[in-house]
Amino acid sequence: RKEVEQDPGPFNVPEGATVAFNCTYSNSASQSFFWYRQDCRKEPKLLMSVYSSGNEDGRFTAQLNRASQYISLLIRDSKLSDSATYLCVVIRMDSSYKLIFGSGTRLLVRP
């Protein structure tokens, strides 16, 4: 089992839809969490951090459930420009290399 797991998708949604992705992690030593966005053939870019109390950045909401060991990303009012792969990233403190990337969830927003 991978340490960080994501549904690969693709999620195919119409413009204006609300879509949610989950990411599960297996190592309870995980301490910090992030969502990255990667456009086709481009580098990953940090989208937002995920805080314990949940946080919002415009149309994007991230939440953390430590008890069930998952994080989520909610995108409201989807835009065509939201089409990308969303990578879940977990930081764990019990090894020298700390950032673990999920394989990503692909989102396609159609007109």
Added chain:
Amino acid sequence: NAGVTQTPKFQVLKTGQSMTLQCAQDMNHNSMYWYRQDPGMGLRLIYYSASEGTTDKGEVPNGYNVSRLNKREFSLRLESAAPSQTSVYFCASSPNSNQPQHFGDGTRLSIL
């Protein structure tokens, strides 16, 4: 503000050739990383350098070597390229190893 700069952006090699991928960051970050990403797959860590003067193997180090030349630069060397090393290579840096990473725009490497 360049961030993380990788050179070259594209390269085609023949099997058995060697080459070095260059990476430099201007953000005064302590930690630097090399990843490869293959079609339909996630990022796989090749090597990382938590701080200047240290390097460690990641998930897929075989066939590669690295040099942390100074705080700014972290190079990746393929001593004898193989077709299985055809991939997109990303360099990244972060302030420290427990903070999110900033990525370069990648090197697309094909080995024939």
